[in-house]
Amino acid sequence: MSNETILNIDNIKVYYGDLLAVRDISLSIKRGQIVSIIGANGAGKSTILKTISGLLSPRGGTIKFLGEDITGHKPFKTVAKGISMVPEGRHIFPRLTVRENLLIGAYTPKARHQSEKACKKIFSLFPILEERADQLGTNLSGGEQQMLAIGRALMSDPQLILFDEISLGLSPLIIKDIYQKIKDINNEGITVLLVEQDIKRSLKASEWTYVLQEGRVVLQGKPDSLTEVQIRKAYFGA
Amino acid sequence: MEEYFQLILNGILLGGLYAAVGVGLSMMFGIVKQVNLAHGDLMILASYLCMVLITHLKFLNLWTAVILVVPIMFAVGFLLQKYIMNRVQGMGMEPPLIVAFGLSIIIQNGLMLIFSPDSQSLETPLAIMSLRVTDMFYIPAIYVIDFLTGIALIIFLHLFFKYSYLGWAIRAASDDENTAQLMGIDTRNIYAWAMGIAISSAAVSGILIGATKNFYPHTGPQYLIIAFGVTIIGGVGSMAGTLLGGLVLGLAQLLGGKIFGPGYQLLSGYIILLALLAVRPQGLLSKAGRAD
Numbered sequence: 001m002s003n004e005t006i007l008n009i010d011n012i013k014v015y016y017g018d019l020l021a022v023r024d025i026s027l028s029i030k031r032g033q034i035v036s037i038i039g040a041n042g043a044g045k046s047t048i049l050k051t052i053s054g055l056l057s058p059r060g061g062t063i064k065f066l067g068e069d070i071t072g073h074k075p076f077k078t079v080a081k082g083i084s085m086v087p088e089g090r091h092i093f094p095r096l097t098v099r100e101n102l103l104i105g106a107y108t109p110k111a112r113h114q115s116e117k118a119c120k121k122i123f124s125l126f127p128i129l130e131e132r133a134d135q136l137g138t139n140l141s142g143g144e145q146q147m148l149a150i151g152r153a154l155m156s157d158p159q160l161i162l163f164d165e166i167s168l169g170l171s172p173l174i175i176k177d178i179y180q181k182i183k184d185i186n187n188e189g190i191t192v193l194l195v196e197q198d199i200k201r202s203l204k205a206s207e208w209t210y211v212l213q214e215g216r217v218v219l220q221g222k223p224d225s226l227t228e229v230q231i232r233k234a235y236f237g238a
Numbered sequence: 239m240e241e242y243f244q245l246i247l248n249g250i251l252l253g254g255l256y257a258a259v260g261v262g263l264s265m266m267f268g269i270v271k272q273v274n275l276a277h278g279d280l281m282i283l284a285s286y287l288c289m290v291l292i293t294h295l296k297f298l299n300l301w302t303a304v305i306l307v308v309p310i311m312f313a314v315g316f317l318l319q320k321y322i323m324n325r326v327q328g329m330g331m332e333p334p335l336i337v338a339f340g341l342s343i344i345i346q347n348g349l350m351l352i353f354s355p356d357s358q359s360l361e362t363p364l365a366i367m368s369l370r371v372t373d374m375f376y377i378p379a380i381y382v383i384d385f386l387t388g389i390a391l392i393i394f395l396h397l398f399f400k401y402s403y404l405g406w407a408i409r410a411a412s413d414d415e416n417t418a419q420l421m422g423i424d425t426r427n428i429y430a431w432a433m434g435i436a437i438s439s440a441a442v443s444g445i446l447i448g449a450t451k452n453f454y455p456h457t458g459p460q461y462l463i464i465a466f467g468v469t470i471i472g473g474v475g476s477m478a479g480t481l482l483g484g485l486v487l488g489l490a491q492l493l494g495g496k497i498f499g500p501g502y503q504l505l506s507g508y509i510i511l512l513a514l515l516a517v518r519p520q521g522l523l524s525k526a527g528r529a530d
């Protein structure tokens with residue numbers, strides 16, 4: 001069971017117009033893992049996550065989720081299958097209240113039946129959100145907005161959750177708190193793929209990591225098996 | 239004094255109708271950033287459709303025909319968005335504008351070919367009834383119906399956007415299309431729903447107009463301009479603003495007509511509009527930062 005591959009990416013290429021942003025990347029995640037992708041700004045981390053969720057379509061290669069080919073599927077299909085994403089920059093809906101932001105996370109027909117229950121669960125994970133339930137999402141502090149973005153992504157009851165730079169712009173104390181919540185979420189059986197520029201934090205949290213440079217995987221392995229020199233070299237180039 | 243009381247009352251009643259005329263345009267402008275130049279023509283199309291149904295299906299009257307006209311116009315709006323407008327979405331402002339302009343011409347000329355340029359109206363016994371306010375002052379019953387229907391429409395849409403999943407999805411998609419997709423929302427389909435709802439509201443106002451006034455194949459643009467006025471005065475995409483915009487425009491027209499002479503009705507409305515644009519270009523109740 002724990003050896004089951006939940007996500008398998010095989011040789012994908014992703015372009016923006018003529019710009020090749022992701023070159024022949026392959027990666028694989030087992031159910032229940034926390035996997036990280038690290039790399040400098042512009043390395044292609046967000047592009048990979050957007051391609052998994054379906055916001056972008058690859059021009060070559062395949063993506064399989066639980067053995068099923070989902071290459072090029074639009075997000076409304078991947079979300080329904082159990083993939084959820086917390087986008088870089090949080091993207092809280094400005095005209096929706098905190099509660100509405102959460103409920104919209106349970107938009108898929110399957111999740112909608114359980115939306116009240118799911119909402120309660122999020123409120124127990126992040127009690128501050130319950131206190132702010134009827135305020136506009138944009139009135140929250142950065143850390144609270146990040147909690148809301150995470151809560152919103154959990155509302156669809158995902159099997160795999162993608163986090164794009166969740167620590168961006170937050171204070172160390174809040175980052176620590178949020179990473180603890182990621183552990184809690186993972187302990188409930190949700191597989192996690194997280195993307196960070198903050199190397200230390202993500203290496204500590206994950207059990208497998210991919211180092212990305214200019215759209216290519218240049219290094220991968222168990223974080224504690226990689227030396228700092230190796231990582232620095234891969235991260236910044238030779 | 240009583241004269242002004244009458245005018246103000248009539249202006250308010252007219253304002254409710256204008257709000258209904260404007261709400262669909264405002265919605266689509268706010269949500270999809272799409273200006274539906276055919277809004278008025280689709281309204282009048284609904285008036286003709288209603289007329290045909292009443293004439294050919296004898297068991298229908300004006301009010302039962304609504305039950306058929308509104309769903310048919312919903313389908314027209316839905317399909318129009320799904321198969322035509324969505325194709326030119328994301329190509330900038332002009333292509334959807336041109337498509338809508340083309341549609342407007344097609345509807346006007348189509349109606350002209352089928353029904354001739356003659357004036358038409360939807361017949362209802364209500365047209366000749368009136369309500370007594372004072373001994374000297376009666377108001378046509380149809381004005382009251384127009385007003386109440388307009389208010390009901392606005393309240394319905396407000397509740398829809400506030401409390402339904404589809405309403406949240408439409409608002410979310412309008413704020414941030416990519417993130418809305420990440421919630422599992424098929425945004426293209428959502429825009430089609432929004433257009434279906436907007437054109438249903440146009441159908442309701444088209445039927446009211448048809449029951450209140452005469453209409454011709456070329457009447458549409460006249461109401462498009464009113465819809466624009468309501469949208470601009472009230473602020474794009476706000477339900478409360480749309481209602482307020484309708485009231486301001488209705489009152490401005492009737493009071494302006496009284497003060498400056500009947501020829502100045504429309505002009506007075508637009509002078510108010512320009513004045514408000516100068517002082518508050520975002521509209522009286524703009525959607526920015528509001529939860530409705």
Ligand SMILES: Nc1ncnc2c1ncn2[C@@H]1O[C@H](COP(=O)(O)OP(=O)(O)O)[C@@H](O)[C@H]1O
Binds near residue numbers: 016019040041042045
């Ligand atoms: N919308 C876009 N249009 C064109 N190029 C883009 C776009 N988004 C990202 N890129 C380019 O693709 C490359 C990878 O970007 P991205 O995946 O956002 O990197 P990261 O998330 O690792 O910082 C960069 O060179 C970036 O400039």
Ligand SMILES: [Mg+2]
Binds near residue numbers: 046047088
């Ligand atoms: Mg990024």
